[in-house]
Amino acid sequence: MAESAEIHRLPGWVTLLRAPNPGPMTLDGTNTWVLRAPGAERAIVIDPGPLDEVHLRRIAELGPFQFILVTHRHRDHVDGAEWLSELLGGVPVLAADPAHCRHGEPLDSERHLDGNGLEIRVIHTPGHTSDSVCFLVECGNDRAVFTGDTILGRGTTVVARPDGDLGAYLASLELLTAYPEVLMLPGHGPARADVAALAHAYLEHRRERLAQVAAAVAAGADTPAAVVDMVYPDIDPAVRFAAEWSAAAQLDHLRRADRESAAADDRLDPL
């Protein structure tokens, strides 16, 4: 793994509220980020988290808020958004998926938002889900990328069919390599010092796994379960379902790559 130290002292404009939903898929719980530029009246929220009233009331105490941003549609990030918006008197909820927007327009790729002293750029990063976005936030000379579940603070993320797509995910990781030494604030796990270093490490990990899955297929594995048996023989039963999702996405990706190269061969040699 590339060097990207865990960061325990956050910049003064960033507050972390961790939701009480720990588990094998959520690590210590969902990270809700509250951001406020120095001296600004209004703050913004990234990922309100699950529908947990105590957690949402703790967020509300840090208001007033300009808007609530959502990194992606998974319930542990977005379920509390509508309730929080109502509690705050109709604060807009902005997400890439129109189904999760309230009182505002969906987030387009490369959209810039003015966050009351914070410059916020939306980076479209599909793959973990088709609606996943990251946020590049500038506060004075500070920059941070909020990665949602595209890159986690610890371990690796799941790319599950049908909403996830491994090819799109690899392209999104490539995009995030453009931010060397920029602080990363993920949807789960600790803050990390360098989002680009982690994006490179994730790319390397995915390529290694794809090579292992290709070897398993060559050895006769033809279902996600058979791939998991060969590639992850010691898998924890609690997360086996996630490994099978990943294996299904990897098989899809490899089969699509095979079909594309066969189609390219056909074009080269019409006979």
Ligand SMILES: [Zn+2]
């Ligand atoms: Zn997720």
